[in-house]
Amino acid sequence: MTYKFKFRPYRRRFVRSLATSHGIWDIREGIILSLSDEVGSGWGEIAPISWFGSETLEQALDFCRQLPEEITVETIFSIPDKLSACQFGFESALEGLGSRDSCTDAINRVSTYSGLLPAGEAALEQWQTLWQQGYRTFKWKIGVNAIAHELKIFELLTHALPTSAKLRLDANGGLSYEEANLWLWTCDNLRANQESSPEIEFIEQPLPVDRLQEMLELNMCYATPIALDESVATLKQLEYCFQQGWRDIFVIKPGILGSPSRLRKFCQQHKIDAVFSSVFETAIGRQAALQLAAELSQHKRAIGFGINHFFEQEEIWLQSLWKDL
Template sequence: MNYQFRFAPYRRPFKTPLRTHHGLWTMRQGIILSLQDEMGRITQGEIAPLPWFGTETLEEAIAFCAVFGGNITREQIAAIPDTLPACQFGFETAQLNLASTENLVSLPPTKFCQLIRRSPTLFQDLQTLLQQGFRTFKLKIALDTPTTEIALCQQILAALPADGRLRLDANGGLNREQAKYWLNWGESQAKLEFIEQPLAPEHFSDLLQLNAAFQTQIALDESVSQLASLEHCYGQGWCGVFVIKLAIAGFPSRLKEFCQAHQPDIVISTVFETAVGQRALLNFSQKFFPSQRALGMGDIHWFTD
């Protein structure tokens, strides 16, 4: 199969820059591509790189797209190297027509996790989201001392109903002692779902030990950002949660094979894609990953457009 293809880079500013342990993120940049097959059918895909999670840069993705001069074959798509995981996702989801709205089932708010921002209106924002039906929330941590942040978390947990859940994301920013402090605190928090990536990926053996030592669930994110690292951590015995950022994990077909073979406990998550990437993510997760955990894609209020 030959495809004609076009691509267009985009830039979307965040309403308020997103602060994480990786730094301040002000602008989401990516590429929307469209493929036209030999029957004239046009499908879309999105390339949404995240270089600090080990993907290609936007410039590398643009350079890759430019090489083909507007024509690409099925074989060339299948041969996209693992060094370009966001391109693998964009081209394969376009090829599979996953960004289509055709079979998309609309999910209730309980199926989505909402990221809550630290601001003077945090508790008002939380109440609004609860009224809209959301029950799972995520807060970035490792931005202040554990004592200060735990006090904030206690307040958030107290504001949640019995079926509310809180995810905490450290983005690898805690040291071992701080992580133990958090995990120990988490033991008595029924509404705490998990702590995400308490330590940086290079401390994987410590993460394994902590996961065995505490009841508080730990999720890996930065450690498993592409399929190869996911397979590696699984092979090393990780039996906690895996956060999968589908748009940067590589070919979705390979991920599907891995998950169907091993049935890992996963959370599918966004990387702030546009509607094109989000539809692909939703379609793919509805088809292949009927996980009970809320999808990490509650980011509807984060962009100015």
């Protein structure tokens, strides 16, 4: 079976720059692709984040450019692991050929969303807007500014948030071991007074990827859970961390993790506590990721796709891309 293959790169500017411990992110770049046969078309998205663990955009473009105008299933399933975002994009498009589910169908099968707050003091205002939109779980970036400053903002934020809210802290691997201990100790103290403060659900990736053993140790010493994120950016890394004994929370970013079919097999076999999360993809990649989240989420945690406020509305923008595909 062969499929006609087309692709087109895109660039989207964030409404506000995204600040993480990796730096400032202003523009989201990726690739929209289509596969078609005599019955219809399937759409996929390649949205790499090279500093997170996937291939670069240029590597993804090089791969697409060297493909012929017609490709086979064998071509899709032979994409190497080093092109994890390409694996996701091509398999998603192939699955889309056999499914007529809309993005709304996928959204309706997922329970709740976590809203992403901006780093720093801006979070003190942004949470109110998101709360009015229905969000009850929030993620706040830490490890961006000096820890003393962030702890002061954290105190203000936890006093401002309703007690029914949940808060996730995302360090993007930007803390030292001492800073991670201080954050976990602070969160444990807050958890001890749960009646008067929001729930601190977990701290996400406090230490760099190469310090898994220390995160395993920290996870045993504190009541506040740790979630792995950058450490499990690809399927190979996910399998490695599981083999090393990680049994707490895994943050899964389908858009860069790799093959959806292999991810399904892993999650169904091991029943991991997974939080599915966005890579700031368009509605095309988001639909495929949400369908995986709906299918594979075991613990009914809020999924990390509350990021629409970082972009302008995309419907007209996407329509202009589709004209050429």
